[in-house]
Amino acid sequence: MDKLDKTLIGSLLLAALFSSAVSDDWKASVTKNLDALVTSCVVVPCSFSHPGNPLPSSKLRGIWHISNRRDKVIYSEDKSKILDAYKDRTTILGQLVGAESQKFSFVEDCVDLKMQHSPPEIKLTQSRAAFEGKAFTATCSVRHTCPSFRPKLSWSRGNADQIFEKHEEISPGIWVMESVLTFVPEEKDDHSQLICTAVFHGRQTTTKTLHLYLKRAANYKNIIIPIVVLVVTAGVIGLVSGLIIKKYKKRIMELQSQEGSVWNRMSRFSRRFRSNAPPPSQTNRRMYRGDFAEEKP
Numbered sequence: 001m002d003k004l005d006k007t008l009i010g011s012l013l014l015a016a017l018f019s020s021a022v023s024d025d026w027k028a029s030v031t032k033n034l035d036a037l038v039t040s041c042v043v044v045p046c047s048f049s050h051p052g053n054p055l056p057s058s059k060l061r062g063i064w065h066i067s068n069r070r071d072k073v074i075y076s077e078d079k080s081k082i083l084d085a086y087k088d089r090t091t092i093l094g095q096l097v098g099a100e101s102q103k104f105s106f107v108e109d110c111v112d113l114k115m116q117h118s119p120p121e122i123k124l125t126q127s128r129a130a131f132e133g134k135a136f137t138a139t140c141s142v143r144h145t146c147p148s149f150r151p152k153l154s155w156s157r158g159n160a161d162q163i164f165e166k167h168e169e170i171s172p173g174i175w176v177m178e179s180v181l182t183f184v185p186e187e188k189d190d191h192s193q194l195i196c197t198a199v200f201h202g203r204q205t206t207t208k209t210l211h212l213y214l215k216r217a218a219n220y221k222n223i224i225i226p227i228v229v230l231v232v233t234a235g236v237i238g239l240v241s242g243l244i245i246k247k248y249k250k251r252i253m254e255l256q257s258q259e260g261s262v263w264n265r266m267s268r269f270s271r272r273f274r275s276n277a278p279p280p281s282q283t284n285r286r287m288y289r290g291d292f293a294e295e296k297p
Helices: 002-009 220-275 282-292
Strands: 013-022 027-030 033-037 041-050 064-066 069-075 090-094 112-116 123-126 136-144 152-155 163-171 174-183 192-199 205-212
Touching: 033 041, 069 090, 123 205, 136 152, 136 192, 136 205, 152 174, 174 192
Parallel strands: 013 041, 013 090, 033 112
Antiparallel strands: 027 041, 064 069, 123 136, 136 174, 152 192, 163 174, 192 205
């Protein structure tokens, strides 16, 4: 109980939302656990059922106290009974309707409040990848327990026309504040940052950053231009290569032609030299014949 008392002292406002229904017995439904930010407020949803016929709220009184310590009153219409630490900090929301000339204490149905000294974390998401020239959407959301003082969300860029806000209760005592930013990224936005800031009651602040990386949308220019450049480059290289090969072929043919002419001249000179040489003498001819022929007896 002391622990609960200490946690409650940190809250700014403790509110109870009452609703009732007729049944055969007294029953209460209270949110069991809530994390509340110090300097902000917390709403504790409570509904109950009771026997008998319903009566207007003017006939009923609702009292909140710490656990089973009825002397430690957190809320009562008689403010003199409220603990000094909670005076002017608690109220009841909604209609309090119950049975006549009866009272009941739901001491077994308590809420455990845990005080948070740091703001809850922001959730920052994007709908899809960011493309240059196409609409891009980012969503910033944060949970809280204080609908009377909603957190204020802001962006590092964008104007009122580009921002849409939504606030809803997602579970008993828990609300979500959401801000949606939509804009068309430009080339200069590549590798930039989107920062969402949440300011809570009591000026507690938290931020979250989304890094923006743009993708270029494919278009025909990006495809055709490189192909054209490649084809033209290949054509120029082929033309230059053809001219070089043609030039060297011509040179080779010229060299071969020159070589053939020299060879022909040398061949003619050799034949001329042999034709101008003196014929062999008779002795030599006989010797040649004698050398290779048999003598007759």
